[in-house]
Amino acid sequence: MASLGELERAVMDLLWAGQEAATANTLRDLLAQSTHPQDGTAGHVGKDLAVTTVLTVLSRLERKGLVERERGTRPHRYQAVSSRADHTAELMHEVLGSAPDREAVLARFIGSVTDNEAETLRKLLGRN
Amino acid sequence: MFWTSYFLAVLAIALAWPVPILLSRAQWPARSPFTAMLLWQAIALAGGLSMIGAMLVYGLEPIGDSLLSGLRALAGMVFNNAPTTDLGFWHIFALSAAALLTAHLVFTLLLTYYKIQRQRRRHRELLDLLASPSSDGPGTMVLNVDSPVAYCLPGGARSVTVLSDGLMAALEPDELRAVLIHENAHLSQRHHLLLWAFAAWRQALPWLPTTRLAQESVNSLIEMLADDVALKTESKATLIKAIAIVASGSPATPAARLAFGEPGLSDVDSSQPGATGGTGSAGTTASRVSRLLSPRPPLSEPLRAVVLACCVLLLAVPTALLLVPGLLG
Numbered sequence: 001m002a003s004l005g006e007l008e009r010a011v012m013d014l015l016w017a018g019q020e021a022a023t024a025n026t027l028r029d030l031l032a033q034s035t036h037p038q039d040g041t042a043g044h045v046g047k048d049l050a051v052t053t054v055l056t057v058l059s060r061l062e063r064k065g066l067v068e069r070e071r072g073t074r075p076h077r078y079q080a081v082s083s084r085a086d087h088t089a090e091l092m093h094e095v096l097g098s099a100p101d102r103e104a105v106l107a108r109f110i111g112s113v114t115d116n117e118a119e120t121l122r123k124l125l126g127r128n
Numbered sequence: 129m130f131w132t133s134y135f136l137a138v139l140a141i142a143l144a145w146p147v148p149i150l151l152s153r154a155q156w157p158a159r160s161p162f163t164a165m166l167l168w169q170a171i172a173l174a175g176g177l178s179m180i181g182a183m184l185v186y187g188l189e190p191i192g193d194s195l196l197s198g199l200r201a202l203a204g205m206v207f208n209n210a211p212t213t214d215l216g217f218w219h220i221f222a223l224s225a226a227a228l229l230t231a232h233l234v235f236t237l238l239l240t241y242y243k244i245q246r247q248r249r250r251h252r253e254l255l256d257l258l259a260s261p262s263s264d265g266p267g268t269m270v271l272n273v274d275s276p277v278a279y280c281l282p283g284g285a286r287s288v289t290v291l292s293d294g295l296m297a298a299l300e301p302d303e304l305r306a307v308l309i310h311e312n313a314h315l316s317q318r319h320h321l322l323l324w325a326f327a328a329w330r331q332a333l334p335w336l337p338t339t340r341l342a343q344e345s346v347n348s349l350i351e352m353l354a355d356d357v358a359l360k361t362e363s364k365a366t367l368i369k370a371i372a373i374v375a376s377g378s379p380a381t382p383a384a385r386l387a388f389g390e391p392g393l394s395d396v397d398s399s400q401p402g403a404t405g406g407t408g409s410a411g412t413t414a415s416r417v418s419r420l421l422s423p424r425p426p427l428s429e430p431l432r433a434v435v436l437a438c439c440v441l442l443l444a445v446p447t448a449l450l451l452v453p454g455l456l457g
Contacts, residue, residue: 005256008256008257009256009257012257064253066253066257084258087254087257087258088258088271088272088273090254091251091254091255091258091271092273092277094247094251095277095279096277103323103327103343103347104240104244104320104323104324104326104327105244105247105248105251105281106248106251106279106280106281106282107279107280107282107311107314107319107320107323107350108277108278108279109277109278109279109307109310109311109370109371109374110278110371110374110375110413111347111351111412111413113375113413117411117413117414118375118376120414120418121372121375121376121413121414121417124414124417124418124421125368125372125417
């Protein structure tokens with residue numbers, strides 16, 4: 001049985017890959033068919049999965065602001081709030097951005113390098 | 129009491145302006161980054177203490193011979209409606225300012241903590257969905273990004289070091305190891321606590337030269353400390369090569385800027401080196417490399433002892449002046 005974290009990941013992968021909003025039932029069926037990325041065994045996350053579990057996962061994702069629900073229809077249809085690329089860009093914005101209040105969130109191997117500094121670096125390395 | 133407040137005020141001004149400027153220009157911190165880090169912490173703590181202490185002591189002067197008796201008398205006025213006729217306008221003004229500054233500092237510290245934690249949690253949530261675990265161990269994740277990026281995200285037991293695909297492709301195994309050791313050193317030495325404290329210090333008093341200089345110096349010093357850890361197992365040449373490769377293919381290149389749709393941010397940085405705002409790390413990379421290329425011996429034992437003695441005095445003197453009655457007239 002997959003952990004909630006793995007299920008969240010699997011559900012997001014499906015929503016990011018799919019074009020249209022999907023119901024919990026559809027997602028459950030897709031999860032049951034999904035194959036393991038490494039050994040190819042079927043249903044590694046979704047075998048014997050209850051729809052209520054999928055709904056739990058979806059509501060967790062909704063609370064995190066990653067998934068939104070179409071209110072008008074029954075059963076509810078879910079879709080990703082933004083694409084995988086947008087979320088990656090959001091992460092990178094946080095990593096690469098250099099606002100002072102962001103510097104304490106994470107520590108980068110190399111901070112932003114200014115043109116002047118790149119020049120100094122080239123000189124330093126050239127000398128060796 | 130009067131001389132105490134006078135002395136504390138002078139100390140506060142010295143620690144807010146000339147002392148940090150001198151320290152930030154000094155060359156020796158690169159030789160003994162750990163000692164320099166202690167000194168910055170002592171300067172920040174002693175600065176805050178003497179700022180608040182000076183106002184407090186001045187305001188309490190008419191109603192007590194020492195800080196404690198003064199505070200007792202003040203508590204009597206506040207809670208038991210004792211007559212306040214002893215306090216003049218400026219005394220009450222100084223006491224209010226001391227109370228406000230204390231509240232402001234504590235509040236900013238907590239607010240900064242909350243903001244950092246929230247941002248880290250969000251970042252971690254996205255990483256769990258986007259990044260894949262690495263073969264290097266449970267604390268390492270790989271993100272599908274082309275530019276070479278490495279960073280660590282502190283979070284107690286869930287701390288994680290993140291590497292990009294671009295970084296893995298650009299670096300040799302030993303260089304990659306140097307990067308990993310460097311990032312793990314940040315985590316194991318708890319550098320995020322220093323970053324938090326000095327970020328809050330700057331957030332609280334952004335117009336004070338000391339807060340900006342302290343944050344920039346601390347950002348630089350933690351990189352040097354982490355480099356020193358990496359040097360214990362990896363060669364100097366390896367680390368320098370890793371730094372050079374990551375720096376040259378780094379985020380500031382136009383391609384990466386376009387790829388992540390944030391024009392302007394890095395443009396400003398590169399066109400105005402030394403501009404305020406995003407330059408906390410400016411100069412850090414160059415000084416790291418020059419420190420590795422032409423290493424200088426660490427400070428001698430006696431000099432380090434002198435600096436440590438300064439740290440102790442910086443904290444002990446204001447504390448003693450505040451607590452021991454009658455030290456200075």
